[in-house]
Amino acid sequence: SLRRIIKQDVPQLRRLTERHKQMCGCEVCLTVASHQRSLNAWRLRRIRFLELESKKDGATDQAIAACNEYQEYFIDPTTNAPRHQKARHAVQEILCQPVVNIGHHHWNCVMRRCTQCPSYALHKQENSDADNAPTIKFHHYQRVTRCSKHGNLLLNAKSCARCDEQHTEDGSIKMGKVRTRKHLTLYTRTIKEFMCEFYLQALEIHAYHLPHVKILSKNSCGKMRIRLFKQIPWSAKTHRDYAERM
Numbered sequence: 001s002l003r004r005i006i007k008q009d010v011p012q013l014r015r016l017t018e019r020h021k022q023m024c025g026c027e028v029c030l031t032v033a034s035h036q037r038s039l040n041a042w043r044l045r046r047i048r049f050l051e052l053e054s055k056k057d058g059a060t061d062q063a064i065a066a067c068n069e070y071q072e073y074f075i076d077p078t079t080n081a082p083r084h085q086k087a088r089h090a091v092q093e094i095l096c097q098p099v100v101n102i103g104h105h106h107w108n109c110v111m112r113r114c115t116q117c118p119s120y121a122l123h124k125q126e127n128s129d130a131d132n133a134p135t136i137k138f139h140h141y142q143r144v145t146r147c148s149k150h151g152n153l154l155l156n157a158k159s160c161a162r163c164d165e166q167h168t169e170d171g172s173i174k175m176g177k178v179r180t181r182k183h184l185t186l187y188t189r190t191i192k193e194f195m196c197e198f199y200l201q202a203l204e205i206h207a208y209h210l211p212h213v214k215i216l217s218k219n220s221c222g223k224m225r226i227r228l229f230k231q232i233p234w235s236a237k238t239h240r241d242y243a244e245r246m
Helices: 002-008 018-023 027-055 061-074 087-094 161-166 191-215 221-231
Strands: 135-147 178-190
Touching: 027 061, 027 087, 027 135, 027 191, 087 191, 135 191, 178 191
Parallel strands: none
Antiparallel strands: 135 178
């Protein structure tokens, strides 16, 4: 058990770092899930802001109507929950309905070749070009070059200047390791820039990625493989998964 392994104090065991956790995930899924959480949080804050503006003394009918309209757009009246709690719900906005009696979307829709797929309708609160347009903070994967001793370097740098200065012939000072990897980086953009340049692009990739994950899962291809495994006595049972590399 895990408790017994911990008691034995095996030296090869150590706590997972952020890099290890990142390697265990899929970049497409992690990116769009992070964007969806950031967008839902921003929408809730925006509703609170509009509610405060509508309750001020001298608030116009336009401000009250804007608050009610955006709240109806974001909150599902049947569940009283966010309209798109997860990215897989938002993906349905840019795909046609699944094929009847199959349960999966047509592969032209998945490959983004369908001319009938709807476009994502941006609300005017999220499509503002004004100078005082609201901003949003979110995380996005970006390639970063780092030295293990001295931190961030110029992108794609091959060596660390500070390590080179401290280098000695006898090797008494240990040199840092220079690596270029993808890291979740904090961005701040206007809400329209986020929607057009980050969120909608990630959603388009997810619309291609998610059906592949579903069709290769245990509930689709997995069932077929198990059925054939039981029918053919000399077959070998294997397991397959689908994810985009980091």
